[in-house]
Amino acid sequence: MTPALDERNRIRAAMDRILGGTPEHSNGALTIVALAAEAQVPRNALTQRHTDLRSEFYDKVCARGEMPDNEKRLRQQLRRPKELWGADAEQITQLKADVEALVGALHQSTVENALLRQQLADRAGVFRALPAQPRARDSADPELPGLR
Structure with missing residues (x-):
């Protein structure tokens, strides 16, 4: 077996384990990082060499009616x-x-x-004086002390 073929087989087996809920080498998250860890391959194997398997993984996740964990996290953020x-x-x-x-x-x-x-x-020129009203004298008025 060539390394690429072995990688593809390990990735497919890891896909089955993660989607089956029985991960052995990862946390089981529905992400490419978890898939790469589960398959024990570098992440770039999925992002650069086996992009068809990456797409297949996401298609299977979406077909189950679940969204990938990274999408859940981003939606929450x-x-x-x-x-x-x-x-x-x-x-x-x-x-x-x-x-x-x-x-x-x-x-x-x-x-x-x-x-x-x-x-x-x-009104500046008009001045009108109001008539003064006499003040009632009260015997208790403090101002008039002599008028008791």
Whole structure:
């Protein structure tokens, strides 16, 4: 047997053991790394020389309705950023609404301020004195101590 043929046979046997749930030399994960460890071949044997066996392994994993462990891990890692992006999108929408409300309030305050300044400028020459009202004298008033 040539080394390549022996490798292919070991890879196929390792595939059967991993998919059968009886790994001997690996952790049994549905990954190329575990398959290479199970077959006791270098990983590049699957990534460079026997790419058809790598594809066959992934096809068998997908046919079982399972996803490879590395895909599970990546999906789990992507879940958190997606949640954060969703929260960020909600916050951005709220901030945009807040900005519009604040711009409207600022515009209204500016218009009212201009109106008040104009009214103040129009009254600058007018001074009107209010009549003084007599103050009622109270015997207990501290300001008038002699009037008891």
